[in-house]
Amino acid sequence: MSTPTRQPLYLLKAEFFKTLGHPVRIRVLELLSQREHSVAEMLPQVGVEPANLSQQLAVLRRTGLVTNRKTGSTVHYALTSPEVAELLAVARRILGGVLEGQAELLADLNATAKDGE
Amino acid sequence: MSTPTRQPLYLLKAEFFKTLGHPVRIRVLELLSQREHSVAEMLPQVGVEPANLSQQLAVLRRTGLVTNRKTGSTVHYALTSPEVAELLAVARRILGGVLEGQAELLADLNATAKDGE
DNA sequence: TGCTCAATTGCGAAAATCTGCAACTCTGCA
DNA sequence: TGCAGAGTTGCAGATTTTCGCAATTGAGCA
Known part of the structure; x- marks a missing residue:
């Protein structure tokens, strides 16, 4: 089946x-x-x-x-399915990490911008 | 920060x-x-x-x-982030369950259809 | 029966997404 | 220097989604 x-x-x-x-x-x-x-x-x-x-x-x-x-x-x-809740939780975790990464990226951009390049 | x-x-x-x-x-x-x-x-x-x-x-x-x-x-x-792989795995699990559910639904529909309603 | 409220459906216009084509950048090499 | 290949970007038409309005169903109640 x-x-x-x-x-x-x-x-x-x-x-x-x-x-x-x-x-x-x-x-x-x-x-x-x-x-x-x-x-x-x-x-x-x-x-x-x-x-x-x-x-x-x-x-x-x-x-x-x-x-x-x-x-x-x-x-x-x-x-x-209760697993959907789990999926949302995992997504939240990833999102946290990803946002952090983008913040760093942004900081880098600002830094290099100040350097005049 | x-x-x-x-x-x-x-x-x-x-x-x-x-x-x-x-x-x-x-x-x-x-x-x-x-x-x-x-x-x-x-x-x-x-x-x-x-x-x-x-x-x-x-x-x-x-x-x-x-x-x-x-x-x-x-x-x-x-x-x-390696967690993305985890997310895909969870999604696969859910998808399995959901598809199963839809298969049952489909079976039900077919059954009631044969009943003439 | 007639009315009201909860929820859904149908439909059309507006917005977002997708995709192929053409043009462009950059690296490596003759 | 000039050319070829890897990868990217810009753009426009086609497709898909989204969202509000109007109309509909269905249960509960006067």
């Missing part, structure tokens, strides 16, 4: 990261990393209008990163 | 993932996860024309994910 992926792995990975590459979607995933949230709860946190949030949630659903559960008239979202 | 990030963290994260969200850039990062590579080495592996590869490398450089070192007339690229 294998899963014939059809698309090459690197394409799938690229699409995967592409869905993560959006401010609203990142905020949503961070909220869901803490605990389940309803749309109404997320709305003020991410600060976009309902239609927009709904669109981004749809993207996350299509990719299979989140699941939704309907209770009455409100919809609750949760991470499909 | 702190680093005043200027942009909110979630924006930086989104940009970070956005740079990962491209087939050629993913392939490059995977190659560099193994070892340093020259442009000439990567060229046949990723299968795009030189100008295109160069552009994607420029994107990775701007984001600070890779560094380049010039030896004679050839340019060698390497990962800035």
